[in-house]
Amino acid sequence: MAIRERLSGNEAVAMALKQIDLDVMAAYPITPSTEVPQYFSQFVADGKAGTEFVAVESEHSAMSACIAAVACGGRAATATSACGLALMWELLYVASGTRLPVTLAVINRSLSAPININNDHSDSMGARDSGWIQLYSENNQEAYDNQIMSIRIAEHKDVMLPVMVCQDGFITSHAIENIELLEDEAVTKFIGEYAPDWSLLAGNPVSVGPLDTPQFYFEHAYQRARAMAGSKKVILDVFKEFGELTGRKYELFEQYRMEDAERAIIILNSSAGTARCVCDELRDRGEKVGIIKLRVFRPFPMEELAEALSHVKAVAVMDKADSFSAIGGPVFTDVRSACYDLEKRPHLINYIYGLGGRDVRLEDIRLVYNALSEVVEAGKPGEIYRHVGVRGV
């Protein structure tokens, strides 16, 4: 029986981590993720979690401790935001390169400078090439579900890669919404026991973390890349099984009113709700518009996205992070690349939006759909690297 509750996104994540029955949680406070270890430490203080809560002195140490704990055959997770994720950078690559299924809740926040505690995706987007699977969440329910599913995905023998579950700082991390929780036993049964092929504490000594000379490094890097490519199938299988358990069906991305859409917006996390609202409004007026909400950004669902966009005339890719490549944000360049082999490519434009917690309003999304109309009419995209919601533009 599902449990009906009202929780913030942070509380939902802490609840998921408690139900997962982590062996180690190592965390360091940073806004807006701080509540995750706060709620979790209360579970520990009340004897409700069989977890060693390690209140480390930095995010670098948080990830270091998690890596070692998972190498010891345990389950370990941490939560962070923004600069905290940046400080973990070095270890993100160590976790994936050592093929350790660490899980991480990223409560998305903008990176300094200037310092800003509000939401955008510059933190996790910067970590997109670190060998971590990335799942994005529109609301508290998705954050909770993704966190539970991340265990099964990360620990699958064909994957053995770390997973970060992202949700929008403050917007969903602090907003209290209705949520359906699984019962503890259902989570225990769904995730099963972690049974790695080796561990540091399994009796037979093992060495982990070698120096790889040029004779071996490339092969190990190739294996990691293959695991990421192969993880797509595992992710879909886990989504399917979770759907059967909960009735909540997830895909690599959600298609909203896309069946006959001529103009589409690609977006992820909480702003998808705002976009859906405008989409409905325009559909009521007979306009053929749709939305693709990305759930899985790493691995990137290239073929599936290309297929979904094959009948669309113009697409606006929304990036809540700039890549400073001067040609668009990180989601845009990947989507654009995905469409290259299509026989009939849609026109693609990019919008950087909502940086540093800038409010994303209905009129911003209307502006984007209007711009797509102009692109369709003109038969060419014009300026492809655009910004919406910034003063003076």
Added chain:
Amino acid sequence: MAYNLKKEATKPERFVGGHRLCAGCGAGVAVRGVLRALEEGDRSCCGVATCCLEVSSFLYPFTAWQESFIHSAFENVAATVAGAEACYTAMKKKGKIKDTYKFIAFAGDGGTYDIGFQSLSGAIERGHDMVYVCYDNEAYMNTGIQRSSSTPKFAEVSTAPVGSILPGKMQRKKNLTEAIVAHDIPYAAQTTFMSNFKDLHEKAHKAIYTTGPAFLNVLAPCPRGWRYEPEDLMEICKLAVDTCVWPLYEVVEGEWRLTYEPKKKLPIEDYLKPQGRFSHMFAKGAEWMIEDAQKYIDKKWEQLLKKCK
């Protein structure tokens, strides 16, 4: 039972030969010496920071470690071993692990005095049941003998070279052991390789079997960086101790104890002379450097004696 080197040396090696450390290097000697103090039947999970020891002892697919071993990065060995110890505690409570494991971190002075200091300080404060072993060779040897905060004053290193106006490193060596003692750590000690390794062995045993965090600072010379003959390793260590440059002591629950007092305190020149890194101190007109170094060592020794009373 009384310490017996012969008996200790017949124990199965936990860190075996075939690694690529230089002849006359102290790192491997330190590791073997510490691991010999593990009691029979006990296992260990060792973490090593990125350093000479790591890149020389675990080159894929070969390992010199007969114990469980993890290397992750340079500055995080304390957090790494702390994470392993936390996981062990959790899994032990859940009945998932039967064996007894001891947790030991190894790092050089760069990974301890400098880049790993925060991680070490945090792990000690949190009270993990682990031993942190610094094999102190007083510079960044793995990257080519650069200055660290452990490098002593006047030593010539590649980022504090002797020049026409500068006489090598201009600052004193950081007194790390005392900084660690200031954490109210249950056990901290300074040691090195002396005659039959008794001092190292006994301190390692105490450190491993003390509940909570313990710290060992092992002076572990480097023949490349210090420029001595490989066969002189033990002699260099003895001179460091007999000149009081590297006093042997331990601090148990805040109580200071000198574990070796030289019968005759030797002049610092005896220690400096055989090492190429100090050769410029013996040039004409450099007498002031020797005087300065001697004065400093005398002062520190007197302060230590007061603490150990």
